[in-house]
Amino acid sequence: MRTNLKITNSLTMISEMVGDSTFQVLEFDNLQGASDVSTARDLFYMRETGMNLRQVRILLQDSSVRLQAGALSYLKGNIEMDSKMGGLIGLGKKLISGKTTGESAFKPLYSGSGEIFLEPSFGHYALIELEDDEVIVDDGFFFACEEGVKVGAASQKNISSAFLGNEGFFQTKVSGSGIVVLELPVPETEIFKCILINDTLKVDGNFAVLRTGNIEFTVEKAAKSIIGSATSGEGLVNVYRGTGEVWLMPTKDVYNKLSTWGVGALTSNKGSSNTKV
Template sequence: MIVQNNQDVYSVIEQLETQNAVFKIVEFNDLNGSTYLTSPTDMYYAKKLGMGLRQIAVELRNGSITTEAGALHYMQGNIEMDNSLGGAAGIMKKFASSVLTNESGIKPKYKGTGDIFLEPSFSHFLMLEIENDSIIVDKGMFYCCESTVEVGIESMKNLSSAAKGGEGLFQTKLSGTGIIVLESPVPAGAVVKVDLNNDTLKVDGNFAILRTGGIQFTVERSAKGIIGSATSGEGYLQTFRGTGQVWLSPTTSRGPLLS
């Protein structure tokens, strides 16, 4: 594989593997500048902050992945790209998905055997694997996945949750079996994973970035009645009920990603 031949250039910092694909987060070992004037400055301060230039590397073994549009850096091997629109109905569906989830409507698929490298980025990445399950993530977090995972839309159950929960009417839903890669506002080590077993979690602010499919989401007052909520100083809380996991970020929102 290409990654193994370039260990002096970058290192593998995380890896997940299935029968048909190996997903790796690789980080460049050293950055010595660029011909673009602003890039060396960005690299200098990124290094001072402990940020590394990373990219997703995927080894396909007669497998297939789905990515965000424009994510490809380069690929090698017997790999074909499929970005078919699926006719007029498919175009409208993809356009609607793009508007509602802050992600590209047309998501290319790469199928075959070989190596794929996605665009280098200073972003943080989260990798996870689901099995006959689903997860709901913040808009704009999806980066790539095995094509055995379907990328769809999850709508809020009511307007109140959408208006007061800080998430909007729609989020990204990923369903099926396979590996998923997400762009994260924080490193993986900073994400708090809360396990719920027929339990309730209440969060002040939009710290939650992911929940599994068995978790129900609503927005509720922190205390009964308007006066109780006012005196508590908390107002409305994001409320998660059920059995599964909720992932929390220590930051309140996803700011601009450094890519």
Template structure:
């Protein structure tokens, strides 16, 4: 059985030409292969790809180092920064060098209230970047406290600067303690992990209490841990004893924890206080 190699028609036996198209036939020609057109395949459905995440914000997690330097009779806090940030009291920056920026945000209503009842300013600017910062000098003493997930209560005006891992808040004293202690109803509370700079009139001494009691005649207790109970008491039991002993109201710290006291001002603060008292007396005599 033969087929036309041109049109595919079945040939008669022995035919040399195709009776359909007239094409000459070669012996044993195979029928042409008919190619059927395949419909184009549908494109694959699109695969959903989530958009790439936004680039992470610049992290301020570098190194920071606090140190205290003495220049003439003054003490200064030096802050060395490497891509990091810290917080300080308003106006505490003295001078700085490097790629550094200062930012001060509007405080909350609670922050404004806190500033009214403590000696801490409501605006606590942050300084960020890389460089060196010197804070305002003082005749007093600067102490670097290293908190390890702790909470401390600070005397009014003692807070100076801190790392960003430290939260600065408000501590409320008992009514009677706030009225007669000299500390006031509200004090500054610092908590967290990081370094805190406190300022005092003299060098600090650390007193450890273990279910014990510390009695202080004056407001030179600069800081205490939150576990210490603070009250105000009479120095002696009876009214006559208080009058004859010369001791009136004293601050009492009880419990287990630590208390930082500055029992004596340094010589520079003592000299300034002495000169200040003379100046006030002169002005009083002049105005009288």
């Protein structure tokens, strides 16, 4: 994966992954289009804090990619879009999957040779490559993928995770082989990618946002007894078992608190669990 390659005077490629198609994450160095003082002030503070506009670029060479509905900004070249639903059965499956996960049911396929630019945003992007594998991600994270990757729904496999895990009954399952673009709420550098080898990970909160498909997810008491849980002050924890990878975003809750309550919310010594009872 290449990083930090200058594309134009104001545009830098911050990451790249090459498969059948080439995926690039571009970053605008400096937005200078403000036409009023209020916008100029906002852009100044954003620039000073490192909040930059980013955009995903995909280079097709006789290849195909699937996009989240509404993700396309513009394209150039000999590229055709196919949004066929596969008949009534295919349409029904897509509608059910979209309804259960919260993702868009329709993900058009773009095929040919040329360039595709997705909608720019101030969000963050991660490029991952699957090799006959699957990952379970939080709803809204999927952004684009190669044709060999399927996007569907994964149901929680036990009652505790379905009712107590704060993840809902279904999450988004991304499986197959190829490159996937995920849109993240925090920079990838702030993600702790925890490798489990026949091991157990316990998380006090719902900031585990990705896991490989062979990781078992349950919700359990933090201590062996109800009295022990009460005295420890923790209550319930999300538990991940097996061999694979879990992505943790510990700063996600920090940003949420800053946005809602300000810095004062971070100075309290009270617990931050999202799974307390």
